[in-house]
Amino acid sequence: MVSAPRCPGRSVAAAGGRQVKLGAYVTFQGGTWQVAAVAGASVTLVGEDGQTASVLASFLFADPEFTVVGSPATGVQPWGLLESVPERERERALAWQRHIREIETGLPDGPGSVGTPRPEYDPQRTSMAEREQAKADELARLGWPKASRATVRRMRARYHGQGLWGLIRRRKPSSATGQADERVVAAVLEALRRQRGRSKGTLKGLRELTGRILADAHGPGTVRVPPPSTFNRLARVLADPLEHPGRPARTATAPVRPFTPTVALRPGELVQVDTTRLDVMAVGEDGKPVRPELTIALEVATRSVVAAVLREEGTKAVDAALLLAEMAVPHVVRPGWPEQLRLAHAAVPYDRLLALDARLEQAAARPVVVPETIVIDRGAIFVSAAFLAACETLGVSVQPAPPRSPTAKGSVERTFGSINTLFAQHVAGYTGPHVLARGQAVQDETRFTVAQLQELLDEWITACWQHRPHDGLRHPLLPKKALAPNEMWGALLGASGYVPLPLGGGDYLELLPVRFHPVTGRGIRINHRTYDHTLLNEHRGRPCPAGPGGKWEVHLNPHDVRQIYLRLPDGHLHEIPWIHRDHVHAPMSETTWRHLRTTLNQRADREKHEAALAEAADQVLRRARPTTAAQPAPSRTTPGTHTAKAAPQPAGDQSAVSRYGGEAEDSLGALEARAQAEAQDMGADEPGAPPLPGSDALTLYDADQEAELW
Structure with a gap:
C-alpha cells in the first residue's frame, strides 16, 4: 500500500513504515539505485552507471527485490503471538507503549489524541533528553526496577525497531536439559x-x-x-517413554485398614519373619535359571536384618528353624571380606561386649539378638511342628499375624522392597518388580548360583544395610537425625544390655528334621543312598533301645544330603557320611537327588547305580558353578589332518542322561572304546598323526589330584 508523503517531493512511505527519502539507496530489479526526486506518486532513480529511471512508487514497492539499503526490513507485527504472552507481560508492554508515546508526542495516546501535555513532557518546551530523564525519574518513583534513562532509550529503540512486540520480555529458549552439565x-x-x-x-x-x-x-x-x-x-x-514406560496401575483387592506403626523399645523385643521371591534369577543346581526364595528376620527396634536365607525352591521348616539359630549367634566374618566389616569397627561398645562373649572377636558388624517375640504369617513353614518346637526350645514366643493383614508386618514387608531396589537391581539377572519392567534377556544375564547369591547378600547386609541411615530410627535426644541400624543397636545396648546365647554346632544339628531308620549290615539306607561308617559296626542289625519300633534317630539336612547325623546310645549326634561323598564336592539337596533319580534309569545292580548317580550329581553341580573359562591351548595340526571340535553345551540345556547315556555300556571301558573308535574315524591311528584335541577329558578321575587343585 502506498501512503501519501508527509512532505510532497521530499519522501514517500514504503511498506512497513520505512521512509524512502531523497538521496537514499534502494535495491530495484537486481540493481542499486539512488532516489533523485519524488514528485507525487513518481520516483526518479539514478543507477550506478548514471542511467535514470522514473517509476511509480507503487510499482517500485511491489518489486520482490525492493529494499532500502541500510534500513532494517521490518514486516507486519505478529499480533497473534501477543495472545500467547502471559497477561502480566502484555500489560507491561502496553504500559511501556504509553510511556514512550508520551515522551515523543507529549500525550500517552500518541498524535491525534485529545489533551494537554504535562509540562515536563511538552515537546515545545523540553528536549528529548529532558523528557527521557523525566520519564526515568517518574518510573523510579513508581517502583519500576532498573528505571534509568538508558533503559528508557533502549525501550524506545526496541519499540521503533519491532513495535509493540519489541517491548515484550522474551527469555532465551531453554533446552530440554536446561543448564545441566x-x-x-x-x-x-x-x-x-x-x-x-x-x-x-x-x-x-x-x-x-x-x-x-x-x-x-x-x-x-x-x-x-x-x-x-x-x-x-x-x-x-x-528417557524414551517407549523404552522406559511407567508402572502399571495397581488395583486394590481388599479394603485398606488403618495403619498402626509397630513400636519396640529394646533389641530382640519384636522380630518379624517373612518369605518372598527375590527379583533376581540365579543358576539352579540343575544348571537352569530359577528365582530363589528369600526368608529374612527383621529386628523391629533397630531395623536390622539379623538373618537372611536364600533357597532355590520351597523354603522348608528346617530353614525357618535355622533362621532362629542364625540370629541368636554372632555372624562370622567370611574370608575375603574387608577389615571394616568386623564388629570391632562398628559404632558399638565392642570392648565391653567382647568381655561378655569371646565369639564376637571374629564376628561381623551385625547385631546378635535373642528374640522374645516373633511375628509370623500363617505360612506352612512357620506354623510347622519343627519351627514351633525350635521356638519353644529357645524360649521364643510366636505371634501369628491376622489373616490378610500385610500391615501387621509392615516393617519386614517394606524391607523386602528396599532389598529389591537397593541390592537386587544391581545384580546380574535382575527381573524387575513386575512383568512390564522385565528385560528381554534376563536368563542370559544370570551368572550367580544360589550359594554365591547368598554370599553377596550377606556381605551387602553387613556393608550397606546395617550402616545406612533409616528414617524410622530416631533417638529421643536426636529427633532430627536418622540413625543406622548398627548405631541404633549400640544406643539401645546401654538400656537393655547384651545377653549372649551359647548356641553351638550341636544345637544346629538338633534343629534339623528328625526321622527314624534301622541300621543294617550295609549301613543306613535313605532314598537309595547308603550311609556307612565304622561307628556303626557294633550296632548293625541291632534295634535301638529307645527308638520307636527299634529304629534309630537320624537328623538329615535336606539341603546337604552328603551326610546324616545319628544319635548313638551315648546321647550325642555323630556324623555318618554317604559312601560316595568324596565324588560330590559341593552341597547337594534332596531336590537335586530326586531330579537325578528320575533322569537316570537303574541299569545295573545297586552299587553301580549309586556310583552313576554320584558321578552325575558331581557333574551337575560343576555345571552350576560359574567358573572363568580357560583359554584353549593352540592346536598343532598338519595339512590334511582334521581336528575334532566338541559341540558347545549350554548350561541347563541338556540333562544328565544326555551327557552320560542311558545304556548299560556307559562305563569306563565303554568310554575308552568309544574314544578309540572316534580316533580311528578321524585318522588318528595313522603314523605321525597328531593327538586328538580334547582327548585328555577321557582320562581317569583322580580325586587326590583334584583336591590338590582346590
Whole structure:
C-alpha cells in the first residue's frame, strides 16, 4: 500500500513504515539505485552507471527485490503471538507503549489524541533528553526496577525497531536439559543405554550407575552428580517413554485398614519373619535359571536384618528353624571380606561386649539378638511342628499375624522392597518388580548360583544395610537425625544390655528334621543312598533301645544330603557320611537327588547305580558353578589332518542322561572304546598323526589330584 508523503517531493512511505527519502539507496530489479526526486506518486532513480529511471512508487514497492539499503526490513507485527504472552507481560508492554508515546508526542495516546501535555513532557518546551530523564525519574518513583534513562532509550529503540512486540520480555529458549552439565547429560544417556533391554530399576539405581560412569570417565569427584530431584527430572526428560514406560496401575483387592506403626523399645523385643521371591534369577543346581526364595528376620527396634536365607525352591521348616539359630549367634566374618566389616569397627561398645562373649572377636558388624517375640504369617513353614518346637526350645514366643493383614508386618514387608531396589537391581539377572519392567534377556544375564547369591547378600547386609541411615530410627535426644541400624543397636545396648546365647554346632544339628531308620549290615539306607561308617559296626542289625519300633534317630539336612547325623546310645549326634561323598564336592539337596533319580534309569545292580548317580550329581553341580573359562591351548595340526571340535553345551540345556547315556555300556571301558573308535574315524591311528584335541577329558578321575587343585 502506498501512503501519501508527509512532505510532497521530499519522501514517500514504503511498506512497513520505512521512509524512502531523497538521496537514499534502494535495491530495484537486481540493481542499486539512488532516489533523485519524488514528485507525487513518481520516483526518479539514478543507477550506478548514471542511467535514470522514473517509476511509480507503487510499482517500485511491489518489486520482490525492493529494499532500502541500510534500513532494517521490518514486516507486519505478529499480533497473534501477543495472545500467547502471559497477561502480566502484555500489560507491561502496553504500559511501556504509553510511556514512550508520551515522551515523543507529549500525550500517552500518541498524535491525534485529545489533551494537554504535562509540562515536563511538552515537546515545545523540553528536549528529548529532558523528557527521557523525566520519564526515568517518574518510573523510579513508581517502583519500576532498573528505571534509568538508558533503559528508557533502549525501550524506545526496541519499540521503533519491532513495535509493540519489541517491548515484550522474551527469555532465551531453554533446552530440554536446561543448564545441566553436558558431561552429566552424556553420562545419563550412557546409563540409559546400558539399561536398554534389561529389567527396569529405580531412578535411585540409575543415579548410582551415572555416578560410576562419571567417576570412570572423568575421575572420582571431578564431576558431581546432580541432587536426586534434579537428576530425576533430567532422567525423565532424556528417557524414551517407549523404552522406559511407567508402572502399571495397581488395583486394590481388599479394603485398606488403618495403619498402626509397630513400636519396640529394646533389641530382640519384636522380630518379624517373612518369605518372598527375590527379583533376581540365579543358576539352579540343575544348571537352569530359577528365582530363589528369600526368608529374612527383621529386628523391629533397630531395623536390622539379623538373618537372611536364600533357597532355590520351597523354603522348608528346617530353614525357618535355622533362621532362629542364625540370629541368636554372632555372624562370622567370611574370608575375603574387608577389615571394616568386623564388629570391632562398628559404632558399638565392642570392648565391653567382647568381655561378655569371646565369639564376637571374629564376628561381623551385625547385631546378635535373642528374640522374645516373633511375628509370623500363617505360612506352612512357620506354623510347622519343627519351627514351633525350635521356638519353644529357645524360649521364643510366636505371634501369628491376622489373616490378610500385610500391615501387621509392615516393617519386614517394606524391607523386602528396599532389598529389591537397593541390592537386587544391581545384580546380574535382575527381573524387575513386575512383568512390564522385565528385560528381554534376563536368563542370559544370570551368572550367580544360589550359594554365591547368598554370599553377596550377606556381605551387602553387613556393608550397606546395617550402616545406612533409616528414617524410622530416631533417638529421643536426636529427633532430627536418622540413625543406622548398627548405631541404633549400640544406643539401645546401654538400656537393655547384651545377653549372649551359647548356641553351638550341636544345637544346629538338633534343629534339623528328625526321622527314624534301622541300621543294617550295609549301613543306613535313605532314598537309595547308603550311609556307612565304622561307628556303626557294633550296632548293625541291632534295634535301638529307645527308638520307636527299634529304629534309630537320624537328623538329615535336606539341603546337604552328603551326610546324616545319628544319635548313638551315648546321647550325642555323630556324623555318618554317604559312601560316595568324596565324588560330590559341593552341597547337594534332596531336590537335586530326586531330579537325578528320575533322569537316570537303574541299569545295573545297586552299587553301580549309586556310583552313576554320584558321578552325575558331581557333574551337575560343576555345571552350576560359574567358573572363568580357560583359554584353549593352540592346536598343532598338519595339512590334511582334521581336528575334532566338541559341540558347545549350554548350561541347563541338556540333562544328565544326555551327557552320560542311558545304556548299560556307559562305563569306563565303554568310554575308552568309544574314544578309540572316534580316533580311528578321524585318522588318528595313522603314523605321525597328531593327538586328538580334547582327548585328555577321557582320562581317569583322580580325586587326590583334584583336591590338590582346590
